[in-house]
Amino acid sequence: MALDAFSPRTRAWFEGAFAAPTAAQTQAWPAIASGEHVLISAPTGSGKTLAAFLYAIDQLANDLARP
DSSP states (O other), rough: TTTTTTTTHHEEEHHOOOSSHHHHHHHHHHHHHHOOOOOOOOOSSSHHHHHHHHHHHHHHHHHOOOO
């Protein structure tokens, strides 16, 4: 999955800002997208906060962009 679940705009931003998703992000995004509760346990600096919020921000931005 990695970035496949995100809109093209979010994907382009991520790819321009980061070399690649971290292991924590790659493992968390499918679980987050499923709508289930998710607990991410990883070292500081591994992208946990971005993993937790990017999917929701992307969904919100897409909802706001729809007429």
